[in-house]
Amino acid sequence: MQGLAGLAIAGALSILTSAGGCATTSHDPLPSWNEGPAKSTITDFIQRVTTEGNPGFVPPAQRIAVFDNDGTLWSEQPAYVQLLFAIDRVKTLASRHPEWRTTQPFKAVLDGDMRTLAASGEKGMLDLLMATHADMTTDEFADIVRDWITTARHPSRHRLYTRMVYQPMLELLNYLRANGFRTYIVSGGGVEFMRVFAEGVYGVPPEQVIGSSIETQFEMRSTGPVLNRLPRIDFIDDKAGKPVAIHKFIGRRPIAAFGNSDGDLQMLQWAAAGNGARLMVIVHHTDDRREWAYDRDSHIGRLDRALDEADRQGWTIVDMKRDWRVVYPQ
Amino acid sequence: MQGLAGLAIAGALSILTSAGGCATTSHDPLPSWNEGPAKSTITDFIQRVTTEGNPGFVPPAQRIAVFDNDGTLWSEQPAYVQLLFAIDRVKTLASRHPEWRTTQPFKAVLDGDMRTLAASGEKGMLDLLMATHADMTTDEFADIVRDWITTARHPSRHRLYTRMVYQPMLELLNYLRANGFRTYIVSGGGVEFMRVFAEGVYGVPPEQVIGSSIETQFEMRSTGPVLNRLPRIDFIDDKAGKPVAIHKFIGRRPIAAFGNSDGDLQMLQWAAAGNGARLMVIVHHTDDRREWAYDRDSHIGRLDRALDEADRQGWTIVDMKRDWRVVYPQ
Numbered sequence: 148m149q150g151l152a153g154l155a156i157a158g159a160l161s162i163l164t165s166a167g168g169c170a171t172t173s174h175d176p177l178p179s180w181n182e183g184p185a186k187s188t189i190t191d192f193i194q195r196v197t198t199e200g201n202p203g204f205v206p207p208a209q210r211i212a213v214f215d216n217d218g219t220l221w222s223e224q225p226a227y228v229q230l231l232f233a234i235d236r237v238k239t240l241a242s243r244h245p246e247w248r249t250t251q252p253f254k255a256v257l258d259g260d261m262r263t264l265a266a267s268g269e270k271g272m273l274d275l276l277m278a279t280h281a282d283m284t285t286d287e288f289a290d291i292v293r294d295w296i297t298t299a300r301h302p303s304r305h306r307l308y309t310r311m312v313y314q315p316m317l318e319l320l321n322y323l324r325a326n327g328f329r330t331y332i333v334s335g336g337g338v339e340f341m342r343v344f345a346e347g348v349y350g351v352p353p354e355q356v357i358g359s360s361i362e363t364q365f366e367m368r369s370t371g372p373v374l375n376r377l378p379r380i381d382f383i384d385d386k387a388g389k390p391v392a393i394h395k396f397i398g399r400r401p402i403a404a405f406g407n408s409d410g411d412l413q414m415l416q417w418a419a420a421g422n423g424a425r426l427m428v429i430v431h432h433t434d435d436r437r438e439w440a441y442d443r444d445s446h447i448g449r450l451d452r453a454l455d456e457a458d459r460q461g462w463t464i465v466d467m468k469r470d471w472r473v474v475y476p477q
Numbered sequence: 478m479q480g481l482a483g484l485a486i487a488g489a490l491s492i493l494t495s496a497g498g499c500a501t502t503s504h505d506p507l508p509s510w511n512e513g514p515a516k517s518t519i520t521d522f523i524q525r526v527t528t529e530g531n532p533g534f535v536p537p538a539q540r541i542a543v544f545d546n547d548g549t550l551w552s553e554q555p556a557y558v559q560l561l562f563a564i565d566r567v568k569t570l571a572s573r574h575p576e577w578r579t580t581q582p583f584k585a586v587l588d589g590d591m592r593t594l595a596a597s598g599e600k601g602m603l604d605l606l607m608a609t610h611a612d613m614t615t616d617e618f619a620d621i622v623r624d625w626i627t628t629a630r631h632p633s634r635h636r637l638y639t640r641m642v643y644q645p646m647l648e649l650l651n652y653l654r655a656n657g658f659r660t661y662i663v664s665g666g667g668v669e670f671m672r673v674f675a676e677g678v679y680g681v682p683p684e685q686v687i688g689s690s691i692e693t694q695f696e697m698r699s700t701g702p703v704l705n706r707l708p709r710i711d712f713i714d715d716k717a718g719k720p721v722a723i724h725k726f727i728g729r730r731p732i733a734a735f736g737n738s739d740g741d742l743q744m745l746q747w748a749a750a751g752n753g754a755r756l757m758v759i760v761h762h763t764d765d766r767r768e769w770a771y772d773r774d775s776h777i778g779r780l781d782r783a784l785d786e787a788d789r790q791g792w793t794i795v796d797m798k799r800d801w802r803v804v805y806p807q
Contacts, residue, residue: 208682285724342728352538353728360725365717365743371750372743374724381725387695394615394704395690395711396726398672398683413695413702420701 176322178472179315185428185470188463189319192426196402197326203424207327211401212426213393213414214320216334216341216358218407218448219430220349221312222301224439226447228308229336230272232295234264236279244278253278265446273380281361281378285339288376292343306475309348315471316405316430320349323403331355331401333393335385335410339376357396359384385410390417407432412453419460427462429453434468437475506652508802509645515758515800518793519649522756526732527656533754535732537657542733542756543723543744544650546664546671546688548778549737549760550679551642552631554769556777558638559666560602562625564594566609574608583608595776603710611691611708615669618706622673636805639678645801646735646760650679653733661685661731663723665715665740669706687726689714715740720747737762742783749790757792759783764798767805 180186195203196210217223237247237256247253252271255263264271280288301311320330332341332351338358345351360381363374384392390413393401403426404411404418415427431450432441442450457464467474510516525533526540547553567577567586577583582601585593594601610618631641650660662671662681668688675681690711693704714722720743723731733756734741734748745757761780762771772780787794797804 338725338728354726356728363721363724365720365747367746372720372746374720374747390695390702390704391693394693395668396684398668398686416697416702417695417704 176325177315177318179318181470181472183470185463185465189426189428192403192424193322193326196424205402205423209399209402210323210326210328211331211397211399212323212328212403213331213333213401213405213418214316215406215408215411215414216332216336218432219405219411220316220332221308222438223448224441225302227336229340230275231302231308232292232299232340233275233279235295235299236291237275240279277361277378280337280340281376284373284375285363286373288339289343292340296344309344310476312348312476313430313471314473314476317349317476319405320351324350328403329355331357331393331397333384333389333414334358335383337361338384357384357392387413389414393417402426404428405430406453408448408450409453410448412456415453415462416456419462427457427460428465429457429462430465431467433466434471434474436468438467440468506655507645507648509648511800511802513800515793515795519756519758522733522754523652523656526754535753539729539732540653540656540658541661541727541729541731542653542658543661543663543731543735543748544646545736545738545741545744546662546666548762549735549741550646550650550662551638552768553778554771555632557666559670560605561632561638562622562629562670563605563609565625565629566621567605570609607691607708610667610670611706614703614705615693616703618669619673622670626674639674640806642678642806643760643801644803644806647679647806649735650681654680658733659685661687661723661727663687663714663719663744665689665713667691668714687714687722717743719744723747732756734758735760736783738778738780739783740778742786745783745792746786749792757787757790758795759787759792760795761797763796764801764804766798768797770798 177186177190195201196205198204214220217227221228234256237253241247241257244253247257252264252267252275255261255267256275296309300307304311323330330351332345332349332355334341334357336358338356338360341358342353342356345356346353362377362379362381364377366373366375382388382392386409389411393414400421401418402421402424404415405428406415407430411429415429419425419427429450431454432439432448434440441448442454454464456462465471507516507520525531526535528534544550547557551558564586567583571577571587574583577587582594582597582605585591585597586605626639630637634641653660660681662675662679662685664671664687666688668686668690671688672683672686675686676683692707692709692711694707696703696705712718712722716739719741723744730751731748732751732754734745735758736742736745737760741759745759749755749757759780761784762769762778764770771778772784784794786792795801
């Protein structure tokens, strides 16, 4: 049933990603983008790198575009989706863990005390992560995520999380792929969390999802080999870790990079420093009516240093309120 | 000059990979393979997974084939090519390191004393690796490898190492790709060593090369951002590490796997345990005239447990002497 449900949702979700355009037809490939400098910079860039004979032409093999996920492809307020998943898991598993009633950060989760949870800091987050993400096989974890993402809804918007992806970015992903780009996700989020829905929701296959990871271990069991998820951090794919991961996984420098926070600064710097045509884009959360408005002082998705750097370097800043005709899929 | 030389050799080498066949034409896509059970098992498998309507049909996105490198795609005797590279680097750098004259394992390398070098064990190998592979940027390392692989020759065969790849395997790589497969290298060798030549020699792009790695660190220098190679092991992509790396980098289970030693056993077990049509192949070094003959007692590329497992599981064993019409490109 789990497998079938997963397939069904993936099929339904893939409809979302089929809306984008093809550069060779005359219709607008980015219908959810308002006309303006952000849209024209993007379309000019794609035109430039795909036109043979143009000095900015880039062969298809080198057309690599990298996207942050949280806050760049879907909403990250009031908390990262994966944290909301971990919180739900604690509630689900609480009956098997009576000790959580008196142990932080689990007590805070069960009491709905987000202030104490936040105050538990990195140590608390790590405890929460390991208690909910480890000590199971990779297949078991994928099944749990698939069940959750298929049904869980955002606390205030009451939408499925997979319907809180940005329609303009779905169109952009499609537009890039239609022009020979390979689109990668490079996120601080967990790689095995994202891979469950990235193909159905974004059209990004598992091998093009890069993220943070915990260690796994090969074990030969009586039922056959498994990969067991260990309660140990393997890699944090954030900040200076992003260019490291890009080099490790792709081995090529991207020519386009899309982020929304200081966690994406080094990824953008790394991509920007290559030769030839480049496109660096920051999604700026300016729309407190349709989405959220936050930047320099936000606890989540803080955009401060990268905003200054974007100004200095002339990177493209997408003003959600001004540049996006719609935010979420209708 | 380095860059141009690299491009030139990549171009020349790519000729090697253009020999393969296309499944839709009538000519033999594997001309360097003698008729026999190994060849027919391979061609039957590809036929089966690519024929729509056949119960074994596999959609293109899931056609993932993984190949070990040393001993599976090119020769690994009398030592791994990357070790011979490290030895050459020690000789090149010796004038800057007078202390190496009296320090093991460097003294052994400079004295040509392979017995003492081998006796230095894992610690010695690690010292040799770090002294020759770290403390430089990723770009600098790639340039050094490119210069070396373009000119260095095998100690007894006097061929370029890139001409000691197996012609039948080049044909097989092409044959698989012509049938919608993505071909990955999954090797114990260093990922940044292999990526320099894997595309030109094997037609395998950087993002499909998985290997062992040392840590890198993002640094912002006055000339721009770099990734600096640190003298610390990041991951050993061998034995039980191979399925871990396959899952981490690809996120899908391969349907075909090719190896030659016990270091590939877990990769083959992992790939074999998936549902649907599977192809597991072991290259058995049986040809002491055209290549080398070794298996259960070899120090390099030992094939013992995996040979037993192949018998038990009915995996395909390629007998180099019997099954290959030619070994190296002519």
